[in-house]
Amino acid sequence: MRLLRGSILLITTALLFRCSPDFAGGPGSGSETTNGITVAVVYPDGTPGAGALVRLRQAKYLYDDAVTSKKIDTVTNSSGTILFSGLESGEYTIEINDTRGWAVLISCKVEPDDPDSVLPVNTLRRTSSFSGVVDWDTQQASVSVMVYGLERTAEVDPVTGEFTLADMPEGAYMLRLSSNENPEIRTDIRGIIVSDSLQQKPLSIDLSWPLIQKIVLNTTENGADVHETVTDFPAVIRLSSSNFDFSRVTESNPAIRFLNQHGDTLPYQIELWDSPGATALLWVKIDTVKGNDLTTITILAGKSDITGKSDGAAVFDTGNGFQAVWHLQSGGKGPVFDATVNSFDGTPQGTGLSGVECIIGKGLRFADSAYIKIPNSAEGALSYPEEGTFTLSAWVYTDKIDTLYQEIISKSNFQYGLQMNRYSQWNLYVYKNLTGWTCTDDSAAAGSWYYLSGVRSGKNQFLYVNGVLADSNPVIKVDSIRIDYSHNVMIGRRSDIADRYFSGMMDEVRISDRARSASWIKLCYQNQRKDQKFVIIK
CATH class of the missing domain: 2.60.40.10 (Immunoglobulins)
Known part of the structure; x- marks a missing residue:
């Protein structure tokens, strides 16, 4: 036609x-x-x-x-x-x-x-x-x-x-x-x-283009309620039969484009595209999301004479601080791909990983001491000094609260990590050489999803839970062991010894070498949650 x-x-x-x-x-x-x-x-x-x-x-x-x-x-x-x-x-x-x-x-x-x-x-x-x-x-x-x-x-x-x-x-x-x-x-x-x-x-x-559709990003109090402008933001766009005509786009790798309000092309990554099931998940890098305002972008779809350009490395750009991004959509049986150009692809360990419906499409369930190992990550982009700058984030759902630790992201117990500790708290820890752990904490609970973000910025440390600052007053837990940079990153287990296995579900695990702002973290939570009001598809 x-x-x-x-x-x-x-x-x-x-x-x-x-x-x-x-x-x-x-x-x-x-x-x-x-x-x-x-x-x-x-x-x-x-x-x-x-x-x-x-x-x-x-x-x-x-x-x-x-x-x-x-x-x-x-x-x-x-x-x-x-x-x-x-x-x-x-x-x-x-x-x-x-x-x-x-x-x-x-x-x-x-x-x-x-x-x-x-x-x-x-x-x-x-x-x-x-x-x-x-x-x-x-x-x-x-x-x-x-x-x-x-x-x-x-x-x-x-x-x-x-x-x-x-x-x-x-x-x-x-x-x-x-x-x-x-x-x-x-x-x-x-x-x-x-x-x-x-x-x-x-x-x-x-x-x-046969299909031209407007998408509104709402940061007013009726939407994400974020009052500061956020730039180069990867927004998740959920398409379904209620807001998108999949009959116009039947390919598994569809030809689509996203444009900003000036007509400039925006990079995107397809996490899921299922035309027969009328559902899709895409990440779009928005150059400017205006605070307390409406930002309009456009999706173009349905052309048969061009190829798709899904590009996770462009959306999760290392120049914008992303050093590893795991969508965890692999199902637990194959490589757990990193969306960034760094390719810190994870290797499943054990038989207890399984793909389940999570917050953003498929994520992973962790059971029976299963975990993910990130090879070749001991040195380089995921290794930070004790007063470095980085952000760890993940959606987590723990099955149980007990007196055992459960690691979410670990770069050895003597470097840094995000976990649930034995005091039933979400805990960001950064080890200080010959001194002990610098900890920020907040109460944890089983049976619900939480969006956790741990931020380290020099001597400052912050823990956010569901987009809200929970703790900015770190406490030192004393120890005299030397800091240890020699271990790979692991997801769902302590990386330096076989311990602290996570029991539950995870989705969208990220490591950045930036101290993400409060507005950035809140916008991530408001955008990614299932009952979000940030993205309005006309």
């Missing part, structure tokens, strides 16, 4: 576009489930929206689908009210527009046998038009632009490439651009937001 080629520049009049979590459910501002719906609208001063045009359409309705799609056209009564009854199951949009510049868009979902429902009163808001300039394949004589769920269409001017969609209610939209000569030649653009409270630079998109 040939595709439209070129780019689109969307320009608003009166309003600009930007993705917002307030519109995460799709077009409109509300959501209800019922077989009968009563809707009332008023103007901002409380006056009923009497005599306003009302259009009910299926959510996937397009202007050229008038024959097969459910549609109702009517007007509000003198009190600004309209009743829809006997609707079939499905998702709908309701546009109420007085045709004088005031409108509202409502989304609703109808389920079988649900009772009738009266929606909260909706307020009419100022409408807007938006315009675009399309550069497309000149072999396509004409191109139409339509809006999903709305009675809107526009023709692209064959000379200038310009188009305008007028009198649009505030809301979130998906556009369809298609050739009038061959409707199979088409491109969807998702995540277009119209709101008078948001501003964004004009949007430029390459239309040669």
